[in-house]
Amino acid sequence: MTAAFPCPCNSALSYQACCGRYHSGAIAECAPTLMRARYSAYVHHLVDFIRDTSLPAQQSQLDVTAISQWSQDSHWLGLDLLSTSLAPDQRHAHVEFIAHWQDAQGEHQHHERSLFIKVAQQWYFYDPNVPLHAERNAPCPCASGLKFKKCCAAYL
Numbered sequence: 001m002t003a004a005f006p007c008p009c010n011s012a013l014s015y016q017a018c019c020g021r022y023h024s025g026a027i028a029e030c031a032p033t034l035m036r037a038r039y040s041a042y043v044h045h046l047v048d049f050i051r052d053t054s055l056p057a058q059q060s061q062l063d064v065t066a067i068s069q070w071s072q073d074s075h076w077l078g079l080d081l082l083s084t085s086l087a088p089d090q091r092h093a094h095v096e097f098i099a100h101w102q103d104a105q106g107e108h109q110h111h112e113r114s115l116f117i118k119v120a121q122q123w124y125f126y127d128p129n130v131p132l133h134a135e136r137n138a139p140c141p142c143a144s145g146l147k148f149k150k151c152c153a154a155y156l
């Protein structure tokens with residue numbers, strides 16, 4: 001796929017003007033933008049991008065091989081962003097979406113409300129399949145410097 005093709009995230013922009021910017025190193029300004037860029041990364045099998053935009057405390061536990069296999073075995077059909085809500089602290093956001101894809105079993109859609117967490121000016125995806133353990137009074141695993149109970153615990 002060349003840069004002039006429509007972006008796979010359904011934004012109606014070219015890949016180069018949309019998710020391609022973030023795949024080349026630009027920092028996503030907000031959670032829904034990162035959601036789009038992660039979807040497009042699956043389309044382009046950019047597993048490093050998927051890993052690097054997951055919450056740093058979770059990255060070492062991700063099954064990168066499985067992510068890579070899933071991205072390559074699927075034919076990606078599109079993304080619908082339904083809603084976004086930003087928490088009052090401006091560092092936690094929920095993005096509701098439906099992702100569409102097709103594999104050997106047929107067409108699928110996945111409807112999820114994902115949590116995104118901002119750490120040091122950068123948004124990250126919280127992977128609900130990777131447990132994030134902390135005592136309530138311990139430092140939050142997101143590295144905000146706050147206690148867990150005052151930070152991400154409220155959103156998990």
Ligand SMILES: [Zn+2]
Nearest residue numbers: 007009018019
């Ligand atoms: Zn895009």
Ligand SMILES: [Zn+2]
Nearest residue numbers: 140142151152
């Ligand atoms: Zn936190």
